[in-house]
Amino acid sequence: MTLRHPERAQISVEGVLSALGNPTRLAAVRILDGGGEHNCASVLKMLGIAAKSTMTHHWRVLRDSGVIWQRPSGREYMLTLRREDLDARYPGLLDAILAGARADSAS
Amino acid sequence: MTLRHPERAQISVEGVLSALGNPTRLAAVRILDGGGEHNCASVLKMLGIAAKSTMTHHWRVLRDSGVIWQRPSGREYMLTLRREDLDARYPGLLDAILAGARADSAS
Numbered sequence: 001m002t003l004r005h006p007e008r009a010q011i012s013v014e015g016v017l018s019a020l021g022n023p024t025r026l027a028a029v030r031i032l033d034g035g036g037e038h039n040c041a042s043v044l045k046m047l048g049i050a051a052k053s054t055m056t057h058h059w060r061v062l063r064d065s066g067v068i069w070q071r072p073s074g075r076e077y078m079l080t081l082r083r084e085d086l087d088a089r090y091p092g093l094l095d096a097i098l099a100g101a102r103a104d105s106a107s
Numbered sequence: 108m109t110l111r112h113p114e115r116a117q118i119s120v121e122g123v124l125s126a127l128g129n130p131t132r133l134a135a136v137r138i139l140d141g142g143g144e145h146n147c148a149s150v151l152k153m154l155g156i157a158a159k160s161t162m163t164h165h166w167r168v169l170r171d172s173g174v175i176w177q178r179p180s181g182r183e184y185m186l187t188l189r190r191e192d193l194d195a196r197y198p199g200l201l202d203a204i205l206a207g208a209r210a211d212s213a214s
Binding site for chain 2: 009012013014015016017018019020021022023026089090091092093095096097099100101103104107
């Protein structure tokens with residue numbers, strides 16, 4: 001089953017901010033910012049989250065807002081940050097957010 | 108009565124994103140970005156919102172997240188965008204968000 005994703009033009013800045021205005025989702029996106037595809041299980045592990053169900057809602061929020069691609073692969077999902085789309089639509093936004101998250105973590 | 112505001116160091120990027128990930132609050136901040144103090148009534152008028160009560164919650168979210176100063180003045184409140192604090196803590200973030208909001212409005 002292919003999951004629905006908004007096209008680049010359908011992304012809204014409110015949607016992106018709302019999706020990233022949550023510590024768990026922001027932490028997940030920081031992991032995905034490393035580049036490439038990640039499977040859900042490995043991101044959960046890095047986040048220290050044991051309950052897979054906790055993240056199902058978060059992945060959907062990130063996907064629906066256009067922040068990530070979520071692709072079924074066998075019994076699990078592969079995740080990719082939509083950096084190209086986000087950078088094209090909102091230049092500097094993702095970098096400013098990620099820099100802010102790093103600054104908060106460091107303080 | 109003086110309202111409670113977070114100090115600059117208490118502001119978090121999640122809090123700011125969550126506060127601005129809402130169309131009404133984002134529109135209000137775009138108005139405040141013009142600079143200076145605005146009274147609540149004039150912002151409501153510019154937003155086309157008749158019910159003052161609708162905004163009470165929104166002002167609190169913006170204040171609690173460190174996005175605005177809200178100062179009592181007689182029977183109403185004066186609002187100011189905390190641009191200096193936000194720019195100091197998260198360089199480029201507010202500008203990227205406001206540019207994104209303008210781009211969304213234009214499309």
